[in-house]
Amino acid sequence: MSDLELESRPNVGEYTVSEISGALKRAVEDQFGHVRVRGEISGYRGPHSSGHAYFALKDDRSRLEAVVWKGTMGRLKFRPEEGMEVIATGKLTTYPGSSKYQIVIDNLEPAGAGALMALLEERKRKLAAEGLFDDDRKQLPPFMPKVIGVVTSPTGAVIRDIVHRIKDRFPLHVIVWPVRVQGETSGAEVAAAVAGFNALPFDGPVPRPDLLIVARGGGSLEDLWGFNDEALIRAVAASDIPVISAVGHETDWTLIDLAADRRAPTPTGAAELAVPVKADLEATLANLGARLRNCTSRLLDRRRQAVRAAARALPSPDQLLALPRRQFDEATSRLARALIVSTERKRARLGAVRLSPATLSRRVGDTRRHLDRDMARAQSALRALVRERRVHFDRVQSRLVPEPLARRHAAQRTQLGSLERRGLMAISQRLERLRARLTQSDRLLATLSHKAVLARGFALVKDANGAVIKSAGDVAAGAALSLEFADGEAQAIATTGGAKPRVTVSKPSAKPREPGNQGSLF
Template sequence: MSDLLSESKTNAAEYTVSEISGALKRTVEDAFGNVRVRGEISGYRGPHSSGHAYFSLKDDRARLEAVVWKGTMSRLKFRPEEGMEVIATGRLTTYPGSSKYQIVIDNLEPAGAGALMALLEERKRKLAAEGLFETERKRPLPFLPKVIGVVTSPTGAVIRDILHRITDRFPLHVVVWPVRVQGETCGAEVTAAVQGFNALPPDGPIRRPDLLIVARGGGSLEDLWGFNDEALARAVAASDIPVISAVGHETDWTLIDLVADMRAPTPTGAAELAVPVKAELEANLASLAARLAACTTRNFDRKRQALRAAARALPLPDQLLALPRRRFDEATSRLSRALEVSTERKRARLSGARLTISMLARRAAEARRHLDRVAAQLPRCIDADLRDKRRRLEMVQARISPEPLTRRHAGFREAMTGLQRRLDHAATIRLQRMRFRLTQADRLLTTLSHQSVLERGFVLVTDEAGALVKRAGEVVPDAALSLTFADGKVGVTAHEGGARPPKPQPRPASRPKDPGAQGSLF
């Protein structure tokens, strides 16, 4: 142990951390008590709440922290701006708390725009001329996406803030594409992520997102320079998926913010823009359902009240049916009497138009005469029609040349011949049908005639008025009767014991038989 203690003892002086920091501070302040530094302002966020301003001065190879105290800020002739190239006059000092050195600025003079800002402005003008910043080409965000794609670093606080906010508002599936959000490869990796998400199939194992969020925390212009890449801006503008840009804080602006469909001030704000609050949607839905139920109930109540009011204004069914019921009863009472009267009228009409043999004979004779007239007129009508058609045909033939129409005339002639044959055949058939109907009517007349009855030995008895005597009780004694036989009539006189036939008288040979002669029984 004693050997180890002896070996640790040296002649070098021991310093505390505070002593080293204080020595360095004095050395730097003594050596650089008043300097002028030319550089580009970077990371300027405006005065702090205390009134001091903190930013950096940089060039293409180095970076120097700077601070402007509150008293000096009030005396500056112009306000510092991000990317402005300035000449700062002040003194160098160190900050022992973080082992950093910085310049405390006493005066600022503008020296022109910085190289990075000039390049950024040139890119903005170029893309703006192509119309990539136009509001018309920006697409609306989906109201409730099913899958959200996030392009950011998987190890930073940004992804945790986004996932936490989405989980609180509306839990859904989130796909993270890990990229570097700072450095030389940042722009290329973010461009590849945006294009890769757009290349995913909608129904593949990894579903294509409905919304993209490109996110990164705050930083200086150099830290966010990868999001000013021209290829990235064009990829975001050409994306088929709506894109939310959430790069930096609200005061940070990049090219991707200008071409994206929506810009969020922070990554947490991007999550809030991406999804609604599920609890609020459920509350709104419940409120709308309650309002719908209340409206439906009120509507039914109004309709029910209107129906009741209309029902009170309408007459009762008995009142509506009273008059039709009375008319029906009256029609029912009149119907039986009307049927009886109609039946009596029909019976009287049929009794007055009794079918007799003479009526049938007269109608058969009229039909025969009509048929004879038609049969006699038919040939003349056919001849007249043929002459008329022949005359028309000759007139037409006289007006036109016969050579082109010879074939057509032959067709007409054949048609006329066919029509003539059909007409003759139709006339023959009609004459046969009418002759058959006449024969049938004649047979019916012969069958219904009383002459055939008289041929079988029956006698027709009539009184002096010619009325038919059907019963013996209808005969009055000493009444003159007429007996009609099949071959003639005989007159007789009725007695109580029967009718005595008249004495036969010889008939003159030269006179014809008189069937109507009446004999005498006395």
Template sequence: MSDFLPESKTNAAEYTVSEISGALKRTVEDAFGNVRVRGEISGYRGPHSSGHAYFSLKDDRARIEAVVWKGTMGRLKFRPEEGMEVIATGKLTTYPGSSKYQIVIDNLEPAGAGALMALLEERKRKLAAEGLFDAERKRRLPFMPMVIGVITSPTGAVIRDIIHRIKDRFPLHVLLWPVRVQGDTSGAEVAAAVAGFNALAADGAIMRPDLLIVARGGGSLEDLWGFNDEALARAVSASSIPVISAVGHETDWTLVDLVADVRAPTPTGAAEIAVPVKADLEATLANLGARLKGCMSRNFDRKRQALRAAARALPSPDQLLALPRRHFDEATSRLSRALIVSTERKRARLSAIRLSPATLDRRLAETRRTTDRDIARAYAALRAMLRERRTRLDRTAQRIGPEPLVRRQKLAGDGLAALQRRMDQVTKIRLERLRGRLTQAERLMLTLSHQSILERGFALVTNEEGVLVKRAAEVATDAALSLTFADGTVGVVAGEGATRPKPQPKPAPKAKVPGTQGSLF
């Protein structure tokens, strides 16, 4: 195999990576053994768990990594802060593990606020003066949202942490709007995402979120600078959907955190704020249901006891109905007696009424006389009215000339003609009514006449004196009788073999019970 490898034709010595890294480390440490560097602190997160502090020093064109060892941190006169411009004294060295150079700081002196921090403070004062940070503008988050919109990078661990936390607490629908969370365009993309979620229709194909989460992991001031964009802060403030800001860690603050309705320390904390714990809700509902059931049971028991106490104080149904029942029984007995008395009275009155052709003829004659009298009185009244009108007309004609007289005579003649027509109509209607009543009386007479009874096969029995025979006991043996039929009269003689009913004694009238009520009719 060595036959195929080309032979090296250079005299340069070969170095290993460790040798090169070591040589560079010694060169840098020898050349920059003691330096003073002015720059702005960036990416400071406080001391590490080991006690060391790692951050960067930067200006507007470059940055350098910095480290403060644990022993040096205890000797510093002040604590470093993010964005503070400082003068660091130390030495430069390299870290062979990542081929980076850094400054190991022995002493720090404050030099004033950095340029980015000054710009951030200026924006913060401007937005605060406009009232974008006021608590009155903050909206309440929905207690149980149905859809949550998340604005973050689709490839980072933030979205996975949020989805995992929501799934553990209360599974629901999550919409992701992918954006860049670092770089020059990150602020504009996040602002467009907030506006895009707000532009969704409530009943559209894509469900409109009930809550928005703007999230990003931790980073330096430069990494989070996109979330200090003024346009993004105004978009979050103008959002009609409540917004939770979860940018960076708990120590990181951006303009979005100040404008948002709620700030979460971490993206996981944002998920915990956004949704309640389903198991806790179920337990609370179960507890409230049990309390409600117990309350209803106790209330029913109290009502039942109150009802029983009231029932004991009330009289029994028999006591309440005793007097009305007695009144009803008395009224029933009086009603039955009153019906009997009323029936007897009606029967007596009906028996006393005797209808005969002579009675009907008399009533018809009285009706004719009344009708003739009314007609005569109507004609007399008409003649009297005509005489009065004529007299008034003559008096009026004497007071006026010939032409008005003629005109008034014409009007009077028209009025008289109208009155004559009305009189004729009234007379005709009156005669028609009387004629109808006469016809009805004639029909009633024919109906009640004995002739109609004879037509049905009955016979009228009279004795020799023409007296009507009503009972067989009134007929003597060999008595001459007349049988009147519908078409004639036949004389007969009563024989000895005729059977006669035995006379029955008349029932004695019932004595009226003292104190009883009379007829109700």
């Protein structure tokens, strides 16, 4: 080996990286075996998936890495939060993997109650600004719930006090959702319990509660810190089921008391707010029932007396019906007389009307003239309508093109033919009705004519002037008479006058009179 090589070799021992890291670890742990460090939490993101928590403690000039193992996290009295000033107790050590030193925390507490209260006030202002503590969103607990859900520890005295007080006041169904009421996970468990009760279906195997009680015994601010959890406050504010908060004693308060629909001073007080006293309700119901029966009885008595008084004031049925009965009797007597008078009047009016062949002939002639006039008017109107339509069609024809004009003329011609047929049909029907009336009048005239009487063997006696002789006293001796038979006339001379004249019949005339020149039998 040359002298140059011997001079360049340093007179210092060699170490590996692991040896240096181990030596530093031992030196730090020996010098700072157990320390208390005050600082602000920085970079906290909650526990890792492994359950450990990694963050840093810092002040205005330096930064110290920190770790909380999974087993220690469950024993902490409150949950670490970003920006919180704390006092960490633990062992200072190094992490050879990254040449960093860190503190392994065994205990963590706020840097004085003032810091914790400041954090609580800041969270309270934040949630109040969102309206989670407003009174208008709070619900009224039901007066008589059927099922009550209790969120608390199943092993403490709180659940026994609640169940015992509910059993004494108004026994009903109580469902307990077991949770931790202290420690880092208490807030999350209580929030999950409130959300779980709200998620129960109405007709599921587990009945849905009508009221929730979140309860815990008294403790320090650190012990009750889980009930200030932001997720729990939001779950209580969003609950569709009314919530009663019974956390701590009367002097203790947490944020859940502000978000709940009702706050009870103690868990026992929460049970008293939840249910009424059954015995008091039964007594009140019995009292109200007795009052209702008494009121009903008194009302019936008063109404019965009023009915009796009204019945005494009313007249008897005979008195009520006396006047109508008399009016009915008077109307009955007047009705008989009125019927006789009306009959006589009708008979007199009918007797004043004299029917004769001349009257019927005149009416038939008038009807025939009216019929002829109407027929002439109808035919004239029809011809005028046809002429008017023809002129209108000719005028329109000049304005139309040949093909549409032909179609329109055809349609109008069809319409005109229909109108003409309807007019002729109407005229024909009118003529038929008038012909039927004329035929009926002719039949009536033939029935009333004296020809029918003459045909039965009677004769009509007339004087020389053609006047009808109605009695024998009107005949003078030697008077010339005319006897009209059904088949002709004969001339006669009365041989005597008086009541029984004898008549000498001369040769009948060759030609009978026309029916239109006949005299009247009446």
